Amino acid sequence: MSARKTSLTDKQSKNGTSKYVLERCASINEYYDIAFKVMLLGDSAVGKTCILVRFKDGAFLGGNFIATVGIDFRNKVVDVDNLKVKLQIWDTAGQERFRSVTHAYYRDAQALLLLYDITSKPSFDNIRAWLTEIHEYAQKDVVIMLLGNKADMAAERVVKTEDGERLAKEYGVPFMETSAKTGVNVELAFLAIAKELKHRATQQPNEPKFQIHDYIESQKQKTGCCGM
Numbered sequence: 266m267s268a269r270k271t272s273l274t275d276k277q278s279k280n281g282t283s284k285y286v287l288e289r290c291a292s293i294n295e296y297y298d299i300a301f302k303v304m305l306l307g308d309s310a311v312g313k314t315c316i317l318v319r320f321k322d323g324a325f326l327g328g329n330f331i332a333t334v335g336i337d338f339r340n341k342v343v344d345v346d347n348l349k350v351k352l353q354i355w356d357t358a359g360q361e362r363f364r365s366v367t368h369a370y371y372r373d374a375q376a377l378l379l380l381y382d383i384t385s386k387p388s389f390d391n392i393r394a395w396l397t398e399i400h401e402y403a404q405k406d407v408v409i410m411l412l413g414n415k416a417d418m419a420a421e422r423v424v425k426t427e428d429g430e431r432l433a434k435e436y437g438v439p440f441m442e443t444s445a446k447t448g449v450n451v452e453l454a455f456l457a458i459a460k461e462l463k464h465r466a467t468q469q470p471n472e473p474k475f476q477i478h479d480y481i482e483s484q485k486q487k488t489g490c491c492g493m
């Protein structure tokens with residue numbers, strides 16, 4: 266196991282998770298108003314760890330692929346409408362043999378980022394099975410987002426953007442293509458999730474509902490997406 270991919274014990278995970286924590290954290294490094302648990306899911310090697318590292322550290326983990334063992338998490342605090350939102354992001358192992366470990370964590374997650382690799386048809390075909398699993402183990406109102414990762418690998422692409430869009434539409438979930446290598450859409454994916462969760466948790470009765478699909482489209486247009 267690599268140093269960057271450590272597995273956690275059940276005890277640690279229980280201490281580390283919380284649902285809609287509305288508190289001011291005293292730690293200087295980790296000041297936040299509200300916290301949410303987000304999980305990264307998808308087949309092995311689709312780029313879950315790399316997406317997390319890109320978002321957290323702004324770097325790309327190239328080189329040899331080392332599969333995640335078990336489950337690991339990292340925190341990042343983002344600003345959403347003047348609130349500090351802490352995302353506790355759980356990076357799961359995509360390999361089948363760790364599935365029973367990760368199932369136990371689904372129910373605490375408020376959002377799930379489900380990844381496939383645009384250069385791997387099997388990883389895309391398995392998305393339906395992942396969604397079945399999600400419906401079995403996750404909370405009913407969990408926020409789901411579909412991400413087609415490795416969008417920088419245009420020459421090796423085997424899954425069309427339209428196929429990803431169609432599948433996402435069928436399941437009523439937002440979709441975008443990302444690249445952990447170039448960083449395209451990585452920040453946007455997490456920010457959209459943070460905004461959706463923050464709005465759900467603090468929504469006033471007379472406030473208009475946050476529309477995650479509209480937000481993503483407007484942000485893509487602003488950044489002139491998708492320059493992959």
Ligand SMILES: Nc1nc2c(ncn2[C@@H]2O[C@H](COP(=O)(O)OP(=O)(O)OP(=O)(O)O)[C@@H](O)[C@H]2O)c(=O)[nH]1
Pocket residue numbers: 307308309310311312313314315316326327328329330331332333334357358359360414415416417418443444445446447
């Ligand atoms: N070109 C390119 N390579 C990527 C991208 N994201 C990940 N990779 C590469 O794909 C391989 C797998 O990435 P990981 O992030 O370790 O995959 P994972 O989904 O965490 O895999 P498991 O831990 O087994 O579940 C690594 O060699 C990465 O360098 C990307 O956006 N573009």
